[in-house]
Amino acid sequence: MLKMSTLFLRTLRDDPADAEVASHRLLVRAGYIRRIAAGIYSWLPLGYITLRNIERVVREEMDAAGFQEVHFPALLPQDAYKETNRLAEYGPNLFRLQDRKGGAYLLAPTHEEMFTLMVKSEYSSYKDLPLSLYQIQTKYRDEARPRSGIIRGREFVMKDSYSFDLTDEGLDVSYNKHRIAYVKTFDRLGMRYNIVKAVSGAMGGSRSEEFLAPCPTGEDTYVLCESCGYAANVEAMKSTVNAVDGSGVAPMQIVDTPNTPTIDTLVEVLNVNFGGGFTGADTLKNVLLVADGKNIAVLVPGDREVDLKRLQANLPGVEDLRLFEDADFAKNPLLVKGYVGPQRAQEFGLTLYADPRVAPGTSWVTGANQRNQHALNVVNGRDFFVDEYVDSAEVRRGDPCPECATPVVIDRAIEIGHIFQLGRKYAQALELTVLDGDGQSRVVTMGSYGIGVSRAVAAIAEQTHDELGLNWPEEIAPAQVHIIATGKEDLPFDTAVALGVSLEALGRTVMLDDRRDASAGVKFKDAELIGNPIIVVVGKALVEGKIEIRVRKTGERLEALLEQAPAVISGLLK
RNA sequence: CGGGGCGUAGCGUAGUGGCUAGCGCGCCUGCUUUGGGAGCAGGAGACCGGGAGUUCGAAUCUCCCCGCCCCGACCA
Structure with a gap:
């Protein structure tokens, strides 16, 4: 029983000045976490209990799925990460350090390499597969900008799993097992989430989905x-x-379209000089970029921006992508800033990409590659030739669903899980092979699966809090029942202890506000701020032999006779 | 890394060159109070982020550094 008279806890009446998002504000105010440095937090007792509750649920579901828990050090030699080129890929996001002998170490940002090597050193036959291993570990990433409290930290707790299979079909099976385990896990955690298609990205691999918890403060758009x-x-x-x-x-x-270097100025001149009815959507925007040192052009309708993230995600292998700068225009005098058209792209040495919205046969107004001139009736396939179609235009609410053409909605979310078919990249690089039934050496195929455990604390707080404070689902609350004793006599306090004991005997977790010097008002406020699902008040109603029960989530209040209280309270919980 | 904001006690803050740096919460002592962040009285707690400078005098002005938050770039 957590007794508040001795619990290491100090709640704050005011919001901390350096916290903006709700989860951060409330977790600090309610005494769950404290900041140590940007993106680095300490866990106080209430916070640590909550974090461990989430770990417990995750662990139970992973074990139930037949995955086996192992544990790696966070501090690792750099060697393996060198072999897979991730030292370079992670760049400055990696915490690097030296030991006393000058040996190169790092604080692991993730553990694909180590899992691969561990399996390699133990197993060598296809008969040992499939295999799925996991760990719950602290990860380190030196983020350029940590933010939103615990949502994006530089140190965070993650559950990472890896599957090992001989065949692609086997990988599909392992992937689906993880997917099912994740659904069960997040359901138990009381989260709202969507399973969302993700880009496989440069890592290759065929399938990737993210578990996104919808939330206005999230960093992901879907x-x-x-x-x-x-x-x-x-x-x-x-x-x-x-x-x-x-x-x-x-x-x-x-x-002739004098002084029309932007879409807006162009549309205005078109409507004045060439009949009305033109909009930005009739024009074709030619965005020039440098992709790994090579000049490329991307075509999108004039009323849309190029989404650089989206473009890069859909250009596999491109690591460095940036917009043309003045210096680039200076080096390419044939490309007239503001008046570029795709008509002579190949001649200008540009690879011409187009968003699918710039479909074959469509007709556009676009630059004429001469200052102050544009071209009308420029038809894709007749007047210019696209090298490759690539999704690159910004996505908007109302765009048609690719499956059923219904207008889509757009929302923000926090990524709480990611499942990912890695394929053979790591196994290949680190030579994880097994012998197959014919005695042939075969490279193993892998999947990697992550759950942001510490991030889930914040994500759940974001999704469940209200104006009074935190408001936890019962599986992860510091305690299921929060008993408040009020008054100055011994009776309510003794009664509250006895009630707590009875509840614990029924398998319930209990927090008891047995502070003698705090007023009832303070205890109510603290209970609401801390956010346990059931609040029980032992006080005034005691003269009638009753206690009061409040459901934090709904605000519902009821009374129960003391002797029936444990059963009634327990009945309100799962 | 670019743009913006901020750094005064554990927390929230006032203080734009001039007395001993002020207030609220929290903390300690005593009395009173005990169903919605109680009251009174007394008290502890701050080299005003750090350094250098300007000045008779700097929390306050100047420069440099450090740290934190937000937007973006980046990133799970």
Whole structure:
């Protein structure tokens, strides 16, 4: 029983000045966490109990799925990460350090390498597969910008699992087992979430999904089709636009459009000089970029921006992507800033990418590659030729669902889990092979699966809090029942202790506010701030032999006779 | 890394060159109080983020550094 008279806890009446998002504010105010440095937090008793409750649920579900728990050090030699090139890939995001002999170490940002090597050193036969291992470990990433309290820290607790299979079909099975285990886990954690298609990215691999907890303070943007259930990270959203017949379009025509370097100025001049009815959507925007040192052009409708994240995610292998700068224009005098058109892209040495919205046969107004001139009736496939179609335009609310064409909604969310078919990249690099039934050496295929455990504390707080404070689901609250004793006599305090003992005998976790010097008001406020699901008040109603029960989530209040109280309270919980 | 904001007691804050740096919460002592962050009285707690400078005099002005928060770039 957690007794508040001795609990190491100090709640704050005021919001901390350096906390903005609700989870951060409330976790600090309620005495769960304290900041040590940017993105680095200490856990006080209430916070640590909550964190361990989440760990417990995660562990139980992983074990139930037949995955086996191991544990690696957070402090590791750099060697393995060198072999997989992740030292370079992580760059400055990696905490690096030296031992006294000058040996190169790091604080692990994730553990693919170590798991791969561990399996390699123990197993060598296909008969040992499939295998899934996991750990719950502290990870370190030197984020450029830690933010939102515990949502994005530089030190965080993560559950990471890895599956090992001989075949692609086996990987699918392992992947699906993890997916099911994750659904069970997040359901038990009382979270609202969507399973969303994600981009596999440079790591390769065929399948990747994110578990996103919708929340306005989240960092991820995703699209959701409320009709068919399609959900995707904006980067992974597919636009489906069909080719049209452009054969009837009048020939391309070059017109003078003085001082129209932007879409807005162009549309204005078009409407004044060339008849009305033009909008930004009729124009074609030619965005010039440098991709790993190579000049490329991306075509999007003029009323949309290029989403750089989305573009990069859909250009596999490209590591460095940036917009053209003045210096780049200076080096390429044929490319006229503000008047670039795709008509001579290949001639100019540009690889021409187009968003699918710029479909074959569509006709556009675009730059004429001459200052102060634009071209009308520029038809894709007749007047310019796209090298490759790539989803790159910003995604908007109302865009058609790729599965059923219903307008999609866009929402923000916190990523709480990610399941990912890694394929053979790590096994190949670190030579994890097994012998198959024919005695042939085969590279193992892997999956990697993560749950942000400490982040889940914040995500749940974000989703469940109200204006009074935190408001935990019962599986993870510091205690299921929060008993408050009021008054100055011994009776309510003794009664509260006895009630707590009875509840614990029924398997319930109990927190008891037995502070003699705190007023009832303080105890009520603290109980609401701390956010345990059931608040029991032992006080005034005691003269009638009753206690008062309040359900934190609903605000519902009821009374129970003392002798029936344990059963009644317990009955309110799962 | 670019842009913006901020750094005064455990927390929230006032104080734009001039007395001993003020207030609220919290903390300690005593009395009173005990169903919605109680009252009175007394008290402890701050080299005003650090350094250098300007000045008779700096929390306050200047420069440098450090730290924190927000937006963006980046990133799970």
